[in-house]
Amino acid sequence: MLKYLRMGNKRTKAIWLVVIVATVASFxxxxxxxxxxxxxxxxxxADVGSVNGRVITxxxxxxxxxxxxxxxxxxxxxxxxxEEERALEMQAWRNxxxxxxxxxxxRGLGLKASDQEVVLSLESAPPPALAAAPAFQTNGKFDPSxxxxxxRDPNNNWAAFETxxxxxxxxxxxxxxxxxxxxxxxxxxxxxxxxxYEKVAITVLQIPPSQQxxxxxxxDADVARAYATYKSRFAAGPxxxxxxxxxxxxxxxxxxxxxxxxxxxxxxxxxxxxxxxxLAKDYSEGPGAAKGGEIPRVFQPHEFGQALETQMAALPKGxxxxxxxxxxxxxxLKVLDRLxxxxxxxxxxxxxxIAIRVRPSDTSRQQQYQAAKKIRDRAAQVGLGKAAxxxxxxxxxxxxxDYNNPPPQLAAAPAAAEWGLGARxxxxxxxxxxxxxxxxxxxxxxxxxxxxxxxEIGDQLRQIAQVESRVQIAKPLADRAVQMIAGGQSLENxxxxxxxxxxxxxxxxxxxxxxxxxxxxxxxGAAFAAPPGRILGPIRTLGGWSIVRVDSxxxxxxxxxxxxxxxxxxxxxxxRQQRFFVGWLAEMRARTKVQDFRADLGM
Numbered sequence: 008m009l010k011y012l013r014m015g016n017k018r019t020k021a022i023w024l025v026v027i028v029a030t031v032a033s034f035x036x037x038x039x040x041x042x043x044x045x046x047x048x049x050x051x052x053a054d055v056g057s058v059n060g061r062v063i064t065x066x067x068x069x070x071x072x073x074x075x076x077x078x079x080x081x082x083x084x085x086x087x088x089x090e091e092e093r094a095l096e097m098q099a100w101r102n103x104x105x106x107x108x109x110x111x112x113x114r115g116l117g118l119k120a121s122d123q124e125v126v127l128s129l130e131s132a133p134p135p136a137l138a139a140a141p142a143f144q145t146n147g148k149f150d151p152s153x154x155x156x157x158x159r160d161p162n163n164n165w166a167a168f169e170t171x172x173x174x175x176x177x178x179x180x181x182x183x184x185x186x187x188x189x190x191x192x193x194x195x196x197x198x199x200x201x202x203x204y205e206k207v208a209i210t211v212l213q214i215p216p217s218q219q220x221x222x223x224x225x226x227d228a229d230v231a232r233a234y235a236t237y238k239s240r241f242a243a244g245p246x247x248x249x250x251x252x253x254x255x256x257x258x259x260x261x262x263x264x265x266x267x268x269x270x271x272x273x274x275x276x277x278x279x280x281x282x283x284x285x286l287a288k289d290y291s292e293g294p295g296a297a298k299g300g301e302i303p304r305v306f307q308p309h310e311f312g313q314a315l316e317t318q319m320a321a322l323p324k325g326x327x328x329x330x331x332x333x334x335x336x337x338x339x340l341k342v343l344d345r346l347x348x349x350x351x352x353x354x355x356x357x358x359x360x361i362a363i364r365v366r367p368s369d370t371s372r373q374q375q376y377q378a379a380k381k382i383r384d385r386a387a388q389v390g391l392g393k394a395a396x397x398x399x400x401x402x403x404x405x406x407x408x409d410y411n412n413p414p415p416q417l418a419a420a421p422a423a424a425e426w427g428l429g430a431r432x433x434x435x436x437x438x439x440x441x442x443x444x445x446x447x448x449x450x451x452x453x454x455x456x457x458x459x460x461x462x463e464i465g466d467q468l469r470q471i472a473q474v475e476s477r478v479q480i481a482k483p484l485a486d487r488a489v490q491m492i493a494g495g496q497s498l499e500n501x502x503x504x505x506x507x508x509x510x511x512x513x514x515x516x517x518x519x520x521x522x523x524x525x526x527x528x529x530x531x532g533a534a535f536a537a538p539p540g541r542i543l544g545p546i547r548t549l550g551g552w553s554i555v556r557v558d559s560x561x562x563x564x565x566x567x568x569x570x571x572x573x574x575x576x577x578x579x580x581x582x583r584q585q586r587f588f589v590g591w592l593a594e595m596r597a598r599t600k601v602q603d604f605r606a607d608l609g610m
Contacts, residue, residue: 056100057602058107068605070136071099077139085297089442090419097421104601105592106178112595113177118184120176128172129165130158137168185591189583191576197568199575202517204563209534211524212502212509214485215551216477225472233472234461241464244456246407249427249448251416252386252395254379256335256372256443258365263332266365270330270337273361277327283341286361293336293362300359305346308353315340320353335443336362364442372440379438379445387435391449404451407463420446422605429601437606474549485545485552492542498556511558530555 056063075095079087087095120128133154137143143154157163225233273290277283284299291300308320314331319340322328328340339361345354367375386394395402405414405424413424420439423446430436430450439446454463461468484505491501502509512521517535524530527548537543537557544554 055605071103075099088294109178113181118177118180120173125169125172200568206514206561207534208514208558210511210556212554214481217480229472230468233468238458242458244409246409246454247427248407248452249405250391250402250451252402252447254445266337266363270363274339291361292364305355335365338362383438383447423448
């Protein structure tokens, strides 16, 4: 019901932008992946993991989290909520593992940092934590003069930052060495230029797939034909599928009552005139609390679910709802505005929220954790599905996923998804705890990079085969259009006779095709290959049949190439570097032993 209110806002999506920017700023390997997981106990209470035997200390990990959190706050202007905090922790772990891994390679190549290089690095590129420190700010901005003065003060101890710089400089040298080895040819550069600046204008008559009812289900032959035609579009990197057990956290009547009464008290205070936004800042544990609880989108009343739909529809602007329980929260909503909706008779609502979390006692939480751990230990012996069934529970399966596309059902437990990427098939994870449930996963299957089998994408293939059947049924209509055009009618008149309005695309490039044809490479390729005035088709696509008239075709000039050459070169090299690093890291993961002790330490 209200899950969006506590984890689906724009700030959650912004996490990935923030962590990517933060990572690239400090170290270019932003899209990274953790290597093979082997579950062993920590060597020291201060160690949270290791990479090829070299420990990751608790301090290392906490510093990495602090960097991610600082970057998030600078980007969003607010502190992360609980869901966002977990995503930041995951990215911090990825970063520190990657730095260890690449650092070992750099040192193996003899790359080191001299004392002078360490000093120059600190002078020219202050660490983000120092750049954001209030002591080095003037009018809210970093003040280089204050920073340089502090560097020259012999009473300041810079040992920790010198160590950090000494660790990172070999990584940067390794990166520079790799970048220098990557080249870009003149034909590649000109092809990228042409993709961006060559333009074509077209008019399209698009005949959609038939919508007639009772179309026969696709046969095995139809599915096989769809696989042969479209399998290359499903090519993917290494991916994992998990069996997932999520054990709900239980709350006592007293724990629920305490949270409900607090939420009701805050609702009453707001109704008596206290500022709702300030109450949200002071007490809310949901998204947007630091900005007064405002949710950055509009809602229709039905989106709040049955418990709130009628109440929210009736609330005036400024009205405040009664508390309603949503999982581990009690939520109070305030209507900030009522807006006419172009598609509904009921006005849309802009709202702010106060979310009060139901908190189990330490004793209750520990008892439930131990119960989940017993299931986990049993699963290691007999499998997660059987262990769950023995306890009256059921498991589900994630879709196949990779490092950049975690499974949605594990959004509240990203560490479980991260663990699964490196674990061996059949391995059972530790117990992961979030605010409302305990999560245990087992690696069900792993796939190597390449084209998936027909079985793996069977559902998608059947859908494609069904669409192909409907496209074929629409073929006579496309043939009629072609016949009318061949008989002397214009494309517009043929379209009018068929009752299918055409559309014109004034100008598009290969790099930025018009959204109406962006999913149909067959149309785009044919349009750019044909001269002006040529009528093409019917061209078969998954969107139906397209008949295309090329209205104009403009090629960019040599002067335009000369003026954009530097920018295009930079863009292409950045992408090539990223692809190279991702591929290189994938190879390194296969030979790297990464140990993660965080779950053992309750982190």
